[in-house]
Amino acid sequence: MNIGKPIQIIFFIILALLISSFLLLIDHVSPIAGIAELISSGFLTHYGLMATLNDTIPLLIVAVAIIIPFVAKFWNIGGQGQYIFGSIFATWIGLELAGSLPVALLITVAIIFAFIGGALWAIPPTLMKIYFGTNEIITTLMMNFIAVYFLDYMTIGPMEGALAKITHVPSSAPIPTPDLLPHIGGVSTGIFLALAIAIIIFLLLRYTNFGYELKLIGSSVDAAKYSGASLRRDLLLSMVLSGGIAGIAGMIQVFGITTVLLPQVFSDITTSFGYVGIPVALVASLNPLITIISAFFFSGILNGAYAMEISFGIPIDLVITIYGLMMFFAVIGVMINLGKIFRRPRAK
Secondary structure, eight states: OOTHHHHHHHHHHHHHHHHHHHHHHHTTOOHHHHHHHHHIIIIISHHHHHHHHHHHHHHHHHHHHHHHHHHTTOOOOOHHHHHHHHHHHHHHHHHHHTTTSOHHHHHHHHHHHHHHHHHHHHHHHHHHHHHHOOOHHHHHHHHHHHHHHHHHHHHHTTTBOHHHHHHOOOOBOOOOGGGSOOEETTEETHHHHHHHHHHHHHHHHHHSHHHHHHHHHHHOHHHHHHTTOOHHHHHHHHHHHHHHHHHHHHHHHIIIIISSOOOOOTTOGGGOHHHHHHHHHHHTTTOHHHHHHHHHHHHHHHHHHHHHHHHHOOOHHHHHHHHHHHHHHHHHHHHOOHHHHSOOOOOO
């Protein structure tokens, strides 16, 4: 990542803050007080920092997962569905085996099942792309909708918990406390797994033949074919890894934060890690290590924005708007090359 890109990102984030300030003024909130609350509650207070770190974990894992096929310009927009199926598989195995296995072994098995669940959900759109040329943006996106409604069915049907039947609030039974991921200082130990995944995928893409072939496919399909790369194998493997890792994020969220399987709401940005992970990965220029910083930053901005809602009574829609502005302009800062965008075309 060259020096120009961080400067561009900072410039556009400041621009987003200026627009957010105008929106706060319309709602009769001091922009200085509002932005100070956003930064303080997202990054500087103990409670806010712990919440930010916990939100960073699934967001980081999903963003890193999305990077793998993105490198080959295979646009996996289905991270949300893969995340959901990973959480379903992990919760099911966790409830079935709770108390019958040592905690470390149960968590390991849950991670494996989460990987399988996410990977299985990633395979159909990949095969459709490979064999029929179907647009993967459409198919992976549509798979998200199926996953969301299937999760709704599971939380009010086969996996509905006893408490949910009484309260009529959809959820599974809770994972028993002894089988949950432990916390250190209020932060789920899943953070270590998230960091390990980011480092491993960075090394995989940077130093392996598989990573080289994915980059070659992304640069030129013809060059990749000429070099002997197997496009079908590489794309399928990249999506299996992507979906599986996104599934692990779902397991970490259940075993580390929520303790129960909850339905997803399309409009709830706090549970839409598969969607939010896309701009997080783009802001990091598809670099898994820089994604650590990107995920942490946007998790802090989200928590700070929600704190603004509580402190100043601003509408939730404005909170989400401010968060969206931050993401939108940060991505602009990475993707726009001002010299290329505004360069005058040569006369023919």
